[in-house]
Amino acid sequence: MGKTPKVALACAVLLVAGGGVAVVLANRSNSATSGAHKTLQLSTVTVVQKDLTTYTETTATLGFTTSTIISSPVAGTVTTIVTTGDTVDAGNIVATIDGNPVVALIGDIPGYRDLSTAASAGADIRQLEINLVSLGFDPNAKIHIDETYDSATAAAVTLWEDSLGLVGNGKVPQSEVVYIPGKVLVDTVSATVGGAAQSGSTLLTGRLAERRYLVTSTVAHGGVVDRFAAATTAVATGTVLFWDAGMPVVAIEGDANATPALERDLKIGSVGADVKVLEQMLSAGGFDPTNAMTIDDHFDAATSAAVTAWWQSLGMTVDTNAAIVVPAGSYVVVPSGLFVGNPTVADGTTLAGDATVLSLTRAAREVTTTAPIGDATFALGATIDVEFPDATIQPGIVVAVGNVATNTSNTPGATPSVPITIHVDTIPPAVDSFVQIPVTLRVVADSAPRAFVVPVSALVALAEGGYAIEVVTGKAPDGSDATKLIAVTPGLFANGFVAITGDQVQAGQNVVVPS
Known part of the structure; x- marks a missing residue:
């Protein structure tokens, strides 16, 4: 019996230029498109079609954006205080001074006076009412969230103070509350139990873990709220935050301490700073294309026309023969740089009265x-x-x-x-x-979308020049895999894979790789 001659393949390792990866260099007499041969044991992979991407990497830093100081609203002896690592949120007792609780509430306006039914109207009253409603101390929905401290406000304050172990009297002394812009993680406690605190002295320093700017539904003092803006939407002047009883509630960037929200209905003949805020929004939104509207404190026919254009742009049907009335609660004034957070009620909820329905936020980190x-x-x-x-x-x-x-x-x-x-x-x-x-x-440095991709080890560098892949074509008579080389041009290299092109390359082909 004659001996079967053995064919020796001379192989070497070649580094692909610029890729720093090794491929097999085969000394083959056959061309890149012919010469099926037999291999007894072959390891194969499949040609896949996918995006291949390379990245440039650089180091950056993740960190908290805002440090917050909580100060004592009153002078006295510190009898208790939170500790490092604690979280301070709305309704939490930060400390007790002379045995009296100092409670954190959410808001941007610092407490500066005692509040009661004798207090004059102000944005700080609205801020207090928002917290009372949010914390559940208005169970019968009697509070109209506005700038007036009335009997409904006093009743909610009494419930809240009773929950603190106090004898509620419907009055909020300045010493009882500190306002924080959101949830705070305590880093450093400056005051010590038994030590003296001065009004305005630092109790603690923390990181703002969650910025909160609370938005309320007040258009109809109860009704359906729906169509909330998507979470993470950047809030700017003109952003519709949600719909309240069929009316849009829009954000206007500005000084919320001066005009926190629209407190009354506006119509032709209305005069006031709240009219000017509305007109500024309408002008910024392009709803006065002929510049017929004067931005001032007067709601006139030009203002009415701009409101009509605004509402129509939102898909509302407007009766142009009827008097235009912008209902109270149609806008809220917000600080700049906020994003839409998560609604506090489900979309489509029917409210019993005024309520907090949405929180605006800013990234804590x-x-x-x-x-x-x-x-x-x-x-x-x-x-x-x-x-x-x-x-x-x-x-x-x-x-x-x-x-x-x-x-x-x-x-x-x-x-x-x-x-x-x-x-x-x-x-x-x-x-x-x-x-x-x-x-x-x-950062994406280069990409090859929907490329034919194989492992780099599947590339064969031919002795006569160029590259190929070895594709399984079927079975030889002896049952082993039959293969052939097909010419390819390597493209992008990434993470051990390479994008290839070639007239005969197809997704799903089985390609030989080193075992």
């Missing part, structure tokens, strides 16, 4: 880095992947590009850099205990 001036990768609104230490990856959006440039490299002539702020909606719990922590930004 942001990712910060620097980038050269004009770097389009970090342009405002750009999307950048953020990789956290637990290996989870979340999309981030550039929300701020600074205007103070510095030479961070200290190299003369180098392009100056500006600070960059990136917002990430979902931050993994694994980093919650860190005030600051490094993260990795993954």
Whole structure:
């Protein structure tokens, strides 16, 4: 019996230029498109069609954006106080001074006076009423959330004070409340039990873990609220936050301490600062294209026409023959830089009265880095992947590009850099205990969408030049796999894979790889 001759294949290792990856160099006499041969044992993978992407990575920092100081509203001896690591939220007792509780409520207006039915109207009363309603101390929905401290407000205050172990009398002394802009994580406690506190002295310092700006439904003092703006929507002048009894409730950026919300119906003949706020919104939204409206304190025919245009732009049917009336509660004035948070009631809820229905927020933690001036990768609104230490990856959006440039490299002539702020909606719990922590930004450097992709090890570098992949074509008579080489052109390399092109390349082909 004659011996079957053995064919020796001379192989070497070749580094693909620029890729730093090894492929097999085969000394084959057959061309790249012919020469089926037999292999007894073959390891194969499938050609897949998918996006292939490479990234440039840089280090950034995730950290809290705002530090908050809670000060004593009264002088006296500290008898109890929260401890480091505690959370302070609406309704929590921060400390007791001379045995009397100091309670945290949500709001941007600091307490500056005692409040009772004898108090003059003011935005601080509205702020108190929002908290009383939110905390459940108006069970019969008697409070109209406004700037007037009336008997319904006093009744809710009495319930609240009773819940604190006090003898409720319907009055709120300034010493009883501190207002905070949201949920606070306590970092440092400055006051000590038994020590003296002065009015205005620091009790504690903390991180703002959740910014809250509470928005209320007051259009109909009860009714259906629906069509809430999507969570994480950036709030600007003209953003419709929700619909209340069939009417839009819109945000207007401005000084909420001066005019926190529309407190009355507006119509032709109405005069006041609240009219001017409305007209500014209508003008900014482009609802007075002929500039017929004068932005002042007077609601006139031009104002009415602009309101009609606004409502029609929202899909409302407007009877142009009827007098236009903008109902109380149709707008709320909000600080700038907020996002829509989660509704506090379900979409389509029928309310029994005035209620808090939505919280506006700002990211408690942001990712910060620097980038050269004009770097389009970090342009405002750009999307950048953020990789956290637990290996989870979340999309981030550039929300701020600074205007103070510095030479961070200290190299003369180098392009100056500006600070960059990136917002990430979902931050993994694994980093919650860190005030600051490094993260990795993954910026797309190159991509090959819907490319034919194989492992780099599937590439065969031919002795005569060029590259091929070895494709299984079927079974040989002896039962082994029959293969052939087909010419390919390597493209993008990423994470051990390569994008390939070639006339005969198809998704689903079985390709030989080293075993």
